[in-house]
Amino acid sequence: MALNELDRVEILSLQDNYIESTAMDDSEIVRRARNVRDGEIRNAIQAEHGFSALVRMTREGRTKTLLFDFGFSEHGTAYNADALDVDLREVETLVLSHGHSDHAGGLKRLVAKIGKKGIDIVLHPGVFKEDRYITRRGEKDRFPRVSRKALEALGLNVVATREPRPLLDGDALFLGEIPRTTPFEKGVPHAFFLDRGKETWDPIEDDSSIAMNLRGKGLVVLSGCAHSGIINTVLRAMAVTGVGKVHAVMGGFHLSGPAFEPVIGLTAEELRKIGPDFVIPCHCTGRRAIMQLEKAMPGQFILNMSGTALTLRA
Ligand SMILES: [Fe+2]
Ligand SMILES: [Fe+2]
Numbered sequence: 001m002a003l004n005e006l007d008r009v010e011i012l013s014l015q016d017n018y019i020e021s022t023a024m025d026d027s028e029i030v031r032r033a034r035n036v037r038d039g040e041i042r043n044a045i046q047a048e049h050g051f052s053a054l055v056r057m058t059r060e061g062r063t064k065t066l067l068f069d070f071g072f073s074e075h076g077t078a079y080n081a082d083a084l085d086v087d088l089r090e091v092e093t094l095v096l097s098h099g100h101s102d103h104a105g106g107l108k109r110l111v112a113k114i115g116k117k118g119i120d121i122v123l124h125p126g127v128f129k130e131d132r133y134i135t136r137r138g139e140k141d142r143f144p145r146v147s148r149k150a151l152e153a154l155g156l157n158v159v160a161t162r163e164p165r166p167l168l169d170g171d172a173l174f175l176g177e178i179p180r181t182t183p184f185e186k187g188v189p190h191a192f193f194l195d196r197g198k199e200t201w202d203p204i205e206d207d208s209s210i211a212m213n214l215r216g217k218g219l220v221v222l223s224g225c226a227h228s229g230i231i232n233t234v235l236r237a238m239a240v241t242g243v244g245k246v247h248a249v250m251g252g253f254h255l256s257g258p259a260f261e262p263v264i265g266l267t268a269e270e271l272r273k274i275g276p277d278f279v280i281p282c283h284c285t286g287r288r289a290i291m292q293l294e295k296a297m298p299g300q301f302i303l304n305m306s307g308t309a310l311t312l313r314a
Contacts, residue, residue, distance in 0.1 A: 011056075028311075043083045054081075095167065101144050162177045184229075215314035230267060
Protein backbone atom coordinates (compact mmCIF):
# COMPACT_ATOMS: atom_id res chain seq x y z
CA MET A 1 0.00 0.00 0.00
CA ALA A 2 1.76 3.13 -1.23
CA LEU A 3 2.03 6.15 1.04
CA ASN A 4 2.52 9.67 -0.29
CA GLU A 5 5.97 11.07 0.28
CA LEU A 6 5.69 13.99 2.66
CA ASP A 7 7.88 17.05 2.98
CA ARG A 8 7.17 17.54 6.65
CA VAL A 9 5.47 15.85 9.57
CA GLU A 10 4.65 17.81 12.71
CA ILE A 11 3.45 15.91 15.76
CA LEU A 12 2.05 18.04 18.57
CA SER A 13 1.37 16.10 21.76
CA LEU A 14 -1.87 17.54 23.04
CA GLN A 15 -1.55 15.12 25.93
CA ASP A 16 1.26 12.99 27.30
CA ASN A 17 2.26 11.71 30.74
CA TYR A 18 5.19 14.00 31.36
CA ILE A 19 6.11 17.65 31.45
CA GLU A 20 9.29 19.44 32.52
CA SER A 21 9.00 23.10 31.67
CA THR A 22 12.61 23.91 32.63
CA ALA A 23 14.31 21.56 30.15
CA MET A 24 15.34 24.41 27.78
CA ASP A 25 16.13 21.91 25.06
CA ASP A 26 14.32 23.40 22.06
CA SER A 27 15.98 22.48 18.79
CA GLU A 28 15.33 22.25 15.05
CA ILE A 29 13.04 19.33 15.85
CA VAL A 30 11.75 19.96 19.36
CA ARG A 31 9.55 22.88 20.37
CA ARG A 32 8.46 22.82 24.01
CA ALA A 33 5.30 24.49 25.26
CA ARG A 34 5.96 27.82 26.96
CA ASN A 35 4.79 28.39 30.50
CA VAL A 36 3.56 31.92 30.61
CA ARG A 37 2.81 34.52 28.03
CA ASP A 38 2.21 38.25 28.15
CA GLY A 39 2.32 38.15 31.93
CA GLU A 40 -0.45 35.57 32.10
CA ILE A 41 -0.57 31.91 32.92
CA ARG A 42 -2.18 30.69 29.77
CA ASN A 43 0.07 27.81 28.86
CA ALA A 44 0.11 25.72 32.02
CA ILE A 45 0.04 22.50 30.06
CA GLN A 46 -1.41 19.48 31.85
CA ALA A 47 0.21 16.08 31.86
CA GLU A 48 -2.01 13.06 32.40
CA HIS A 49 -1.80 9.32 32.01
CA GLY A 50 -3.10 9.56 28.48
CA PHE A 51 -2.13 10.32 24.93
CA SER A 52 -3.34 12.56 22.14
CA ALA A 53 -1.36 13.79 19.14
CA LEU A 54 -2.22 16.33 16.48
CA VAL A 55 -0.42 15.27 13.30
CA ARG A 56 0.14 17.80 10.51
CA MET A 57 1.40 16.40 7.22
CA THR A 58 2.74 18.72 4.52
CA ARG A 59 3.25 17.82 0.88
CA GLU A 60 3.57 20.11 -2.13
CA GLY A 61 2.79 23.12 0.03
CA ARG A 62 -0.46 21.72 1.40
CA THR A 63 -0.93 20.65 5.01
CA LYS A 64 -3.48 18.11 6.20
CA THR A 65 -4.25 17.39 9.82
CA LEU A 66 -5.41 14.36 11.73
CA LEU A 67 -6.02 13.83 15.41
CA PHE A 68 -4.66 10.58 16.80
CA ASP A 69 -6.18 9.64 20.17
CA PHE A 70 -7.94 11.98 22.55
CA GLY A 71 -6.40 11.72 26.01
CA PHE A 72 -7.82 10.55 29.30
CA SER A 73 -9.87 13.11 31.24
CA GLU A 74 -12.90 14.75 29.73
CA HIS A 75 -11.30 18.21 29.59
CA GLY A 76 -7.53 17.66 29.67
CA THR A 77 -6.69 17.49 25.98
CA ALA A 78 -9.14 20.23 25.01
CA TYR A 79 -7.66 22.43 27.75
CA ASN A 80 -4.16 21.86 26.39
CA ALA A 81 -5.31 22.63 22.85
CA ASP A 82 -6.55 26.02 24.12
CA ALA A 83 -3.38 26.65 26.10
CA LEU A 84 -1.34 25.91 22.98
CA ASP A 85 -3.52 28.17 20.82
CA VAL A 86 -4.47 25.30 18.54
CA ASP A 87 -7.59 25.78 16.44
CA LEU A 88 -8.91 22.25 16.11
CA ARG A 89 -11.12 23.16 13.16
CA GLU A 90 -8.11 22.20 11.02
CA VAL A 91 -8.63 18.51 11.91
CA GLU A 92 -9.86 16.51 8.91
CA THR A 93 -9.97 12.98 10.29
CA LEU A 94 -9.76 11.16 13.62
CA VAL A 95 -7.98 7.94 14.48
CA LEU A 96 -8.45 5.96 17.69
CA SER A 97 -5.55 3.61 18.45
CA HIS A 98 -7.62 1.30 20.69
CA GLY A 99 -10.57 1.34 23.05
CA HIS A 100 -8.87 2.17 26.35
CA SER A 101 -10.10 5.25 28.20
CA ASP A 102 -6.71 6.97 28.40
CA HIS A 103 -6.96 7.38 24.61
CA ALA A 104 -10.69 7.87 24.16
CA GLY A 105 -11.72 9.82 27.30
CA GLY A 106 -11.37 13.36 25.94
CA LEU A 107 -13.10 12.75 22.62
CA LYS A 108 -16.36 14.60 23.20
CA ARG A 109 -14.77 17.96 24.02
CA LEU A 110 -12.40 17.67 21.09
CA VAL A 111 -15.18 16.88 18.62
CA ALA A 112 -17.00 19.99 19.83
CA LYS A 113 -13.88 22.06 19.13
CA ILE A 114 -13.37 20.46 15.71
CA GLY A 115 -16.90 21.58 14.98
CA LYS A 116 -17.60 19.44 11.91
CA LYS A 117 -20.27 16.86 11.28
CA GLY A 118 -19.62 13.60 9.50
CA ILE A 119 -15.83 13.41 9.72
CA ASP A 120 -14.31 9.95 9.90
CA ILE A 121 -13.10 8.26 13.03
CA VAL A 122 -10.98 5.31 11.91
CA LEU A 123 -10.58 2.43 14.34
CA HIS A 124 -10.47 -1.35 14.68
CA PRO A 125 -13.91 -2.86 15.42
CA GLY A 126 -12.48 -4.51 18.56
CA VAL A 127 -12.67 -1.04 20.14
CA PHE A 128 -16.36 -1.76 20.76
CA LYS A 129 -15.72 -4.83 22.91
CA GLU A 130 -17.75 -4.65 26.14
CA ASP A 131 -16.90 -5.31 29.78
CA ARG A 132 -13.16 -4.79 29.55
CA TYR A 133 -11.09 -4.45 32.69
CA ILE A 134 -7.66 -4.87 34.13
CA THR A 135 -6.98 -6.65 37.39
CA ARG A 136 -4.95 -4.90 40.03
CA ARG A 137 -4.29 -6.38 43.51
CA GLY A 138 -7.25 -8.70 43.04
CA GLU A 139 -9.61 -5.88 42.10
CA LYS A 140 -11.08 -5.14 38.72
CA ASP A 141 -10.66 -1.72 37.14
CA ARG A 142 -13.42 -1.62 34.54
CA PHE A 143 -12.99 0.55 31.48
CA PRO A 144 -15.84 2.77 30.34
CA ARG A 145 -17.23 1.36 27.12
CA VAL A 146 -16.62 2.94 23.73
CA SER A 147 -19.77 2.36 21.70
CA ARG A 148 -20.45 2.92 18.03
CA LYS A 149 -23.72 4.58 18.98
CA ALA A 150 -22.01 7.11 21.21
CA LEU A 151 -19.53 8.00 18.46
CA GLU A 152 -22.32 8.39 15.93
CA ALA A 153 -24.24 10.54 18.39
CA LEU A 154 -21.27 12.93 18.31
CA GLY A 155 -21.77 13.25 14.56
CA LEU A 156 -18.77 11.10 13.61
CA ASN A 157 -18.64 8.70 10.69
CA VAL A 158 -17.35 5.45 12.15
CA VAL A 159 -14.89 3.61 9.90
CA ALA A 160 -14.19 0.29 11.61
CA THR A 161 -11.62 -1.87 9.85
CA ARG A 162 -9.23 -4.70 10.60
CA GLU A 163 -7.37 -3.96 7.37
CA PRO A 164 -4.79 -1.26 6.73
CA ARG A 165 -6.48 1.87 5.43
CA PRO A 166 -5.06 5.03 3.81
CA LEU A 167 -5.92 8.28 5.61
CA LEU A 168 -6.25 11.69 3.95
CA ASP A 169 -5.68 10.40 0.41
CA GLY A 170 -2.60 8.40 1.40
CA ASP A 171 -0.72 10.99 3.45
CA ALA A 172 -0.94 8.55 6.36
CA LEU A 173 -1.90 4.94 6.91
CA PHE A 174 -3.98 3.28 9.62
CA LEU A 175 -2.24 -0.06 10.12
CA GLY A 176 -5.32 -2.14 11.03
CA GLU A 177 -4.85 -5.30 13.07
CA ILE A 178 -1.20 -5.90 13.84
CA PRO A 179 0.08 -9.48 13.63
CA ARG A 180 1.86 -10.59 16.79
CA THR A 181 5.08 -12.04 15.40
CA THR A 182 7.87 -11.38 17.91
CA PRO A 183 8.22 -14.03 20.64
CA PHE A 184 8.57 -11.50 23.46
CA GLU A 185 5.63 -9.15 22.85
CA LYS A 186 2.83 -11.04 24.54
CA GLY A 187 0.24 -8.38 25.31
CA VAL A 188 -1.05 -7.34 28.72
CA PRO A 189 -1.33 -10.37 31.05
CA HIS A 190 -3.76 -8.62 33.43
CA ALA A 191 -6.22 -7.41 30.73
CA PHE A 192 -9.55 -9.23 30.53
CA PHE A 193 -13.07 -8.90 29.22
CA LEU A 194 -16.29 -10.76 29.87
CA ASP A 195 -17.14 -13.03 26.97
CA ARG A 196 -20.78 -13.96 27.54
CA GLY A 197 -20.18 -13.56 31.25
CA LYS A 198 -16.94 -15.55 31.33
CA GLU A 199 -13.64 -13.94 32.27
CA THR A 200 -11.47 -14.10 29.16
CA TRP A 201 -7.98 -12.74 28.52
CA ASP A 202 -8.13 -9.64 26.34
CA PRO A 203 -5.52 -9.66 23.56
CA ILE A 204 -6.48 -6.02 22.86
CA GLU A 205 -6.56 -6.94 19.17
CA ASP A 206 -7.95 -3.47 18.47
CA ASP A 207 -4.57 -1.91 19.22
CA SER A 208 -3.31 -0.26 16.06
CA SER A 209 -1.08 2.62 14.99
CA ILE A 210 -0.50 4.99 12.09
CA ALA A 211 2.46 5.49 9.76
CA MET A 212 3.60 8.32 7.50
CA ASN A 213 6.36 8.39 4.87
CA LEU A 214 8.81 11.29 4.94
CA ARG A 215 10.49 11.80 1.57
CA GLY A 216 14.06 10.52 1.56
CA LYS A 217 13.93 9.74 5.31
CA GLY A 218 11.51 6.86 5.72
CA LEU A 219 8.59 5.91 7.93
CA VAL A 220 7.27 7.79 10.90
CA VAL A 221 5.38 5.30 13.06
CA LEU A 222 3.05 6.62 15.79
CA SER A 223 1.55 4.24 18.34
CA GLY A 224 -1.03 4.76 21.08
CA CYS A 225 -0.18 2.09 23.65
CA ALA A 226 1.43 -0.50 21.35
CA HIS A 227 -0.33 -3.34 23.16
CA SER A 228 0.41 -5.26 19.95
CA GLY A 229 4.10 -4.72 20.68
CA ILE A 230 6.05 -1.76 19.34
CA ILE A 231 8.37 -4.01 17.34
CA ASN A 232 5.41 -5.86 15.82
CA THR A 233 3.92 -2.47 15.00
CA VAL A 234 7.01 -1.16 13.23
CA LEU A 235 7.45 -4.45 11.34
CA ARG A 236 3.82 -4.24 10.24
CA ALA A 237 4.24 -0.66 9.03
CA MET A 238 7.29 -1.69 6.99
CA ALA A 239 5.54 -4.74 5.53
CA VAL A 240 2.33 -2.92 4.56
CA THR A 241 4.03 0.13 3.03
CA GLY A 242 7.03 -1.64 1.50
CA VAL A 243 9.25 1.13 2.95
CA GLY A 244 12.38 -0.40 4.46
CA LYS A 245 13.78 2.68 6.19
CA VAL A 246 12.30 3.88 9.48
CA HIS A 247 12.86 7.52 10.37
CA ALA A 248 11.03 7.78 13.69
CA VAL A 249 9.21 5.53 16.13
CA MET A 250 7.02 7.47 18.52
CA GLY A 251 4.21 6.75 20.98
CA GLY A 252 3.34 4.63 23.97
CA PHE A 253 5.40 1.43 23.92
CA HIS A 254 3.68 -0.01 27.02
CA LEU A 255 6.74 -1.31 28.82
CA SER A 256 5.73 -0.07 32.26
CA GLY A 257 5.25 -2.38 35.25
CA PRO A 258 6.66 -5.73 36.35
CA ALA A 259 5.08 -7.75 33.51
CA PHE A 260 6.96 -5.71 30.91
CA GLU A 261 10.23 -4.77 32.54
CA PRO A 262 11.86 -8.12 31.64
CA VAL A 263 11.43 -7.36 27.91
CA ILE A 264 12.65 -3.76 27.90
CA GLY A 265 16.15 -4.89 26.92
CA LEU A 266 14.90 -7.09 24.07
CA THR A 267 12.70 -4.29 22.77
CA ALA A 268 15.59 -1.81 22.85
CA GLU A 269 17.82 -4.33 21.06
CA GLU A 270 15.27 -4.99 18.29
CA LEU A 271 14.64 -1.28 17.91
CA ARG A 272 18.38 -0.69 17.55
CA LYS A 273 18.45 -3.33 14.80
CA ILE A 274 15.61 -1.60 12.94
CA GLY A 275 17.69 1.55 13.31
CA PRO A 276 15.29 4.51 13.28
CA ASP A 277 16.85 7.97 13.19
CA PHE A 278 14.66 8.92 16.15
CA VAL A 279 13.04 7.00 18.97
CA ILE A 280 10.45 8.95 20.95
CA PRO A 281 8.88 6.84 23.71
CA CYS A 282 5.80 8.45 25.28
CA HIS A 283 2.90 7.80 27.62
CA CYS A 284 2.78 4.20 28.92
CA THR A 285 6.37 3.36 27.91
CA GLY A 286 7.23 3.92 31.55
CA ARG A 287 10.15 5.58 33.32
CA ARG A 288 12.45 2.56 33.37
CA ALA A 289 12.00 1.78 29.68
CA ILE A 290 12.38 5.42 28.69
CA MET A 291 15.67 5.61 30.59
CA GLN A 292 16.88 2.34 29.11
CA LEU A 293 15.98 3.39 25.56
CA GLU A 294 17.85 6.64 26.06
CA LYS A 295 20.88 4.66 27.18
CA ALA A 296 20.62 2.16 24.31
CA MET A 297 20.08 4.81 21.61
CA PRO A 298 21.44 8.09 22.94
CA GLY A 299 21.81 9.69 19.51
CA GLN A 300 18.29 8.77 18.47
CA PHE A 301 16.39 9.38 21.70
CA ILE A 302 14.01 12.34 22.07
CA LEU A 303 12.18 12.96 25.34
CA ASN A 304 8.56 13.82 24.65
CA MET A 305 6.35 15.96 26.83
CA SER A 306 2.76 17.09 26.98
CA GLY A 307 2.53 20.16 24.76
CA THR A 308 5.71 19.42 22.78
CA ALA A 309 5.71 19.86 19.01
CA LEU A 310 8.15 17.75 17.00
CA THR A 311 8.89 18.72 13.41
CA LEU A 312 10.40 16.08 11.13
CA ARG A 313 11.56 17.30 7.73
CA ALA A 314 12.36 15.56 4.45
FE1 LIG B 1 -4.11 0.91 26.44
FE1 LIG C 1 -2.51 4.03 27.14
